[in-house]
Structures are given as structure tokens and as C-alpha cells.
Amino acid sequence: MALESGAEVVLEARLQAPYGQYPVDSLEIMLGGEVVARQKNDDQASELRLRAVVTPKQSSWAAARAHGSELLPYQAWLGLPGIPPMAHTSPIYFVVDEAPISSCAEAGTLAAQVQQAIDWAQTEARYADRSQREEVVKLYEKALAVYASLE
Secondary structure, eight states, X not given: OEEOTTOOEEEEXXXXXXXXXXXXXXXXXXXXXXXXXXXXXXXXXXXXXXXEEEOOSXXXXXXXXXXXXXXXXXXXXXXXXXXXXXXXOOOEEEEETTOOOOOHHHHHHHHHHHHHHHHHHHHTOOOSSHHHHHHHHHHHHHHHHHHHHHO
């Protein structure tokens, strides 16, 4: 979405948890990785709505995410450790005054997360064979190189 400096953008998020099966603790709207609006779900409602009006100062992205703290029940019968429910939308990109979207701080954070993924893939992840592990690590290393070029 192309914007001029000072333009306001209305961001709205709606979450509907199917039949209350996945308890969600909060719904958030983010701009450039920073939470700009949050709605807690103390009543464990199955539907949440959230609205934020933002004025992006630079080219960036916005997304919504939701998460809960109660472990999902199906993990136990799979023999896997439980994980809490979570969801994240795809981003909406804002280009302000035709400036490119990039952030050294975000690139550094993402590079650190990719490095953690590489470490996990090399030591703990399970693969069918060694070549599969190497293929995954190479993909992560490509991502790491992209983020390193932005720092």
C-alpha cells in the first residue's frame, strides 16, 4: 500500500476460535514488529475484535497475532510436547514516500533467530537422512546471508 508521510491507516483484526476449542489469551496488532494494540481475553471469549489507527513514519509492515498459554490437547496423544495455540497473519506492507522497507534492527533480530534455527537443525532436528539435514541448513544459511546484507 503506497502512503504519503502523515497518512493514517486503520488496522482491524478479528479472531474467531472454533467452538472455543483453542483458548486465546490475547489478540495483538503489530506495526514493524512493535505491538501497537492489544486486547486481553480474560473472559476466554471465542471471538475477539481489535482496531488500531496508526501513522507509519517509515515504510514497514503490519500484522495481527494471537496466542494462548493453555497447551493444545492433541499434542499429548501424538507423544509430542504440548504447545500453546498461536496464529499470525501475513503482513500488509506500507511504502511511505516510496522509501524501501528495511530495518537494520529487524534484520539483526531475524538473523539471530535464523542462527538459532540453524543450530537446532544441525543438532536436534530429525531428518530422514544426512542430505535432508544439509538441504535444510543450506536454506537457513541463504536466509542468514540476506539478513546479514541488511545489517
